[in-house]
Amino acid sequence: MSTVAIAGGHGKIALLLGQLLAERGDTVRGLIRDPDQEGDLRAVGIEPVVCDLEGDGYVAAAVRGADAVVFAAGAGPGSGAARKATMDLGGAVKLIDAAEAEGVSRYLMVSAMGAADPPAEGEGDDVFAAYLRAKAGADEALRASGLDYTIVRPGGLTDEPGTGLVSVAERLDRGQIPRADVAAVLLACLDAPATVGRTFDLISSKTPIATALHS
Numbered sequence: 001m002s003t004v005a006i007a008g009g010h011g012k013i014a015l016l017l018g019q020l021l022a023e024r025g026d027t028v029r030g031l032i033r034d035p036d037q038e039g040d041l042r043a044v045g046i047e048p049v050v051c052d053l054e055g056d057g058y059v060a061a062a063v064r065g066a067d068a069v070v071f072a073a074g075a076g077p078g079s080g081a082a083r084k085a086t087m088d089l090g091g092a093v094k095l096i097d098a099a100e101a102e103g104v105s106r107y108l109m110v111s112a113m114g115a116a117d118p119p120a121e122g123e124g125d126d127v128f129a130a131y132l133r134a135k136a137g138a139d140e141a142l143r144a145s146g147l148d149y150t151i152v153r154p155g156g157l158t159d160e161p162g163t164g165l166v167s168v169a170e171r172l173d174r175g176q177i178p179r180a181d182v183a184a185v186l187l188a189c190l191d192a193p194a195t196v197g198r199t200f201d202l203i204s205s206k207t208p209i210a211t212a213l214h215s
Contacts, residue, residue, distance in 0.1 A: 001025050001026050001027065002021075002026045002027070002067040002068065002190070003026065003027040003028075003029070003065060003066045003067050003068075004018075004021055004026055004027070004028055004029070004066060004067065004068045004069070004070060004190065005028075005029040005031060005049070005062060005063045005066040005068075005069045005070070005104075006018055006028065006029065006030050006031065006046075006069075006070045006072055007031045007051075007053060007069065007070065007071045007072060007073040007091065007092075007095050008031070008071070008072040008073025008074060009029070009030020009031050009032045009037075009041055009046060009048065009049075009072075010030065010032050010034070010037040010040060010041065011072050011073065011074070012157075012159070012179045013072050013110060013157075013179050013182050013183050013186075014030060014070070014072040014073075015030075015040070015041070015044055015046070016179060016180055016182075016183035017070065017072070017183040017186050017187060018030055018041070018044060018045065018046040019044040019045060019046070020183060020184070020187050021187065021190075022044065022045025022046060023045065027047070028045065028046045028047060029046070029047050029048075029049045029062065029063075029066065030046040030047065030048050030049065031049050031051040031053070031059075031062050031073075032048055032049070032050060032051070033050070033051070033052045033053070033054075034050075035048075035050050038050075049062045053073060053087065053090075053091035053094050053095065054086050054087055054090065054091060059094050059095060059097070059098035060097075060098040060101045060102050062098070063095070063098050063099060063102050063104050064102050065102075066102070066104050067104070067106065068104065068106035068107070068108065068190055069095055069098075069099050069104055069106070069107050069108070070107075070108040070109075070110070070186060071091070071092045071095050071107070071108070071109050071110060071138070072110045072186075073087060073088075073091050073092075074087060074088055074110075075087040075088055075131075079127075080127060081126055081127050081130035081131075084127070084130045084131045084133075084134040085130065085134050087134075088131060088134035088135055088138060089134040089135075089137045089138045089141075092109065092138035092141065092142070093138065093141050095107070096141055096142055096145050096147065099145075099147060100145065100146075100147065104147075105147055105148045106147070106148045106190070106196075107142060107145075107147045107148065107149045107150075108149070108150050108151075108152065108186055108189055108190065109138065109139060109142050109149065109150070109151045109152065110152055110154070110182070110186070111135045111138070111139050111151050111152060111153040111199075112131070112132065112135045112153055112154065113153050113154065113155045113156075113172070113174065113201050113202075113203075114132045114135075114153075115132050115135035115136040115139055115153055116136070116153070116170075116171065116199075116201075118132035118133045118135070118136040119132060119133070121133075139151050139199065143199070148196045148197070149196070149197065150189045150195045150196060150197075150198055150199075151198070151199040151200070152182065152185060152186060152189065152200065152202055153199070153200065153201045153202060154177050154182045154201075154202045154203070155172070155174055155175040155176050155177050155201070155202065155203040155204075156174070156175070156176040156177070157176070157177065157178075157179050157182070158176050158177070158178050158179070159178065159179060160178040160180075161178060161180060162178045162180030162181040162183075162184055163178070163181060163204060164181065164184060164208055164209055165181075165204065165205060165206050165207060165208060165209075166181055166185060166202060166203065166204060166205055166207060166208075166209055166212050167202070167203050167204070167205030167206075167207060167212065168185075168200045168201070168202055168207075168212040168213060168215070169200060169201055170199065170200055170201065171201060172201040172202075172203055174203075175203030175204060175205075176203060176204060177202055177203050177204045178204070181202075181204065181209070182202065184209055185202060185209055185213070188209050188210060188213055189213065192213055192214070194213070194214060195213055
């Protein structure tokens with residue numbers, strides 16, 4: 001059994017992943033900012049840990065003793081460009097620093113398609129462009145950290161039921177994928193040492209997850 005700390009613990013992907021981990025007997029910590037969300041985490045077997053990734057929260061203490069961390073946090077819809085920088089980039093870097101400080105070597109990043117080649121300053125929609133630049137910066141910081149990383153860049157997210165059938169590659173054409181399948185891929189990555197050091201796009205397709213990750 002492992003202990004996994006998930007930043008952005010109340011997010012849809014985080015709750016799905018946390019439930020999968022808890023159901024197989026792993027210990028799961030969900031890092032959340034709002035104490036009112038604790039009950040939702042406990043309901044699916046996740047231990048809530050109140051920790052503000054944008055403030056002066058004790059992030060290192062929140063991941064202490066974990067075997068892996070997952071960054072599934074984000075500024076969310078409706079937030080402006082400034083918050084993309086403080087959460088999607090700054091929060092990810094704080095989790096990197098905490099993992100390094102506590103000797104947690106395994107780090108999974110939920111990034112986004114388009115982060116491999118984000119728009120330059122002044123190009124495209126300001127907020128979405130800022131989001132992709134923040135994701136790109138977080139990915140770069142993780143790759144430079146020396147941690148055992150995997151960076152997953154899903155396409156457009158849906159709430160459709162998962163199919164377990166995906167396409168994985170360094171670059172893919174735009175597509176969609178259910179959040180349930182993203183969670184299943186993250187779970188599979190935690191179990192697959194061969195995914196360490198990989199960055200890949202992820203969309204729905206016709207290949208079973210285990211096969212896609214090992215191709």
